[in-house]
Amino acid sequence: MRTELVSEPGDPDRPNEDFASVGLPASGQGGSLIVLDGVTPPRGGTGCLHSVPWYTARLGGALTELTVSYRDLPLSEILSRAILRTAEAHATTCDLSHPRTPQATVVVARWSPQEVEYLVLSDSALLAVSPAGEVTAVLDDRLSRLPRSALATDAMIDTTLRNKEGGFFTAAADPSVAARAVTGSLPRADVRALTALTDGATRWVEKFGQGDWADCFALVRKEGAPELVARVRALERADAEERTYLRRSKTHDDATVVYVEL
Numbered sequence: 001m002r003t004e005l006v007s008e009p010g011d012p013d014r015p016n017e018d019f020a021s022v023g024l025p026a027s028g029q030g031g032s033l034i035v036l037d038g039v040t041p042p043r044g045g046t047g048c049l050h051s052v053p054w055y056t057a058r059l060g061g062a063l064t065e066l067t068v069s070y071r072d073l074p075l076s077e078i079l080s081r082a083i084l085r086t087a088e089a090h091a092t093t094c095d096l097s098h099p100r101t102p103q104a105t106v107v108v109a110r111w112s113p114q115e116v117e118y119l120v121l122s123d124s125a126l127l128a129v130s131p132a133g134e135v136t137a138v139l140d141d142r143l144s145r146l147p148r149s150a151l152a153t154d155a156m157i158d159t160t161l162r163n164k165e166g167g168f169f170t171a172a173a174d175p176s177v178a179a180r181a182v183t184g185s186l187p188r189a190d191v192r193a194l195t196a197l198t199d200g201a202t203r204w205v206e207k208f209g210q211g212d213w214a215d216c217f218a219l220v221r222k223e224g225a226p227e228l229v230a231r232v233r234a235l236e237r238a239d240a241e242e243r244t245y246l247r248r249s250k251t252h253d254d255a256t257v258v259y260v261e262l
Contacts, residue, residue: 001031002261006225008233010200010252017052018198018256019060019104023068030112032067033258036060036104037124037198039170040250042154047098050090055102058086059171067110075108075119079171080178087173096173099158103172106181107196111262116191121181122170125202127195127217128186135214140182143168144206193261195220200255201228208235225257 001024009016017038024031036059038052048055062082070078087096094101105122118138120126126138146168151157161167169180195217204210204219210231211219220228232255240251 004225004259006229007256008229010250010254015051015053016254017056018254019056020256020258021060021064022258022260023064025068030110032108032110033194033196033260034060034063035107035124035196035198035256035258038104041100046100046102047095048090048101049093050102052102055086056104058089059083059104062086063108067108075110075117076178076181076183079106079108079119079181080175083171083173083178084175099162101173103170106171109194109196111188113188115185115188117185119181119183122168123199125197127213128191129193129217130190131192135217137213138182191262196258198254198256200253201232201257204228204232220257220259225259228257229255
């Protein structure tokens with residue numbers, strides 16, 4: 001099995017808010033990957049004493065342990081338990097009802113000799129590649145389908161869209177959000193490799209239009225995960241002044257890529 005992981009902060013002077021892990025049980029019969037993209041809050045309060053990296057480390061650690069240890073539980077239940085465990089760790093000190101309580105997008109994949117299960121919540125991505133080279137992108141596209149007018153201000157987003165029906169969902173403090181995730185499974189024989197990416201890395205496809213998902217996977221497989229991030233950074237720097245690609249709130253974003261050959 002070949003695995004590769006890269007996670008690079010968008011700003012070297014700020015902590016990386018992403019989380020990534022690969023879990024391989026001692027039995028050698030399967031494994032899991034986790035990718036979280038912490039949601040950077042706007043200036044102002046979040047109702048929480050803790051940082052976004054604190055939250056993603058807690059949630060990511062819980063997901064890694066639970067996916068490996070409780071292989072009989074579906075991934076939606078795994079995510080629900082991980083959110084609950086993380087919420088309980090700071091419920092007595094923080095206002096978890098605040099719309100900007102620390103939260104994250106989620107990608108989870110778990111494989112056994114029989115199947116590959118997946119879960120995607122919000123705008124990170126999972127690519128599943130068949131032995132014939134066919135690339136399937138597993139996406140939660142609710143955020144991308146919203147009109148730009150609805151995303152005009154942070155206050156509007158938090159009041160009407162964030163973790164609300166008709167809007168989009170992230171993993172915050174409510175375990176029931178796990179039921180909103182995109183989930184499914186594929187026969188293990190139909191999956192040769194997996195690639196999980198936060199939206200700081202998917203910019204290569206979604207913002208800069210340098211290729212489709214199959215091209216993105218081919219780049220990671222042939223050149224390596226760090227090369228994808230390096231190319232995104234070069235595109236960001238080239239567009240820093242013109243802002244030709246306007247639908248990005250930051251010049252650089254945290255970028256994480258996990259590649260696994262099964």
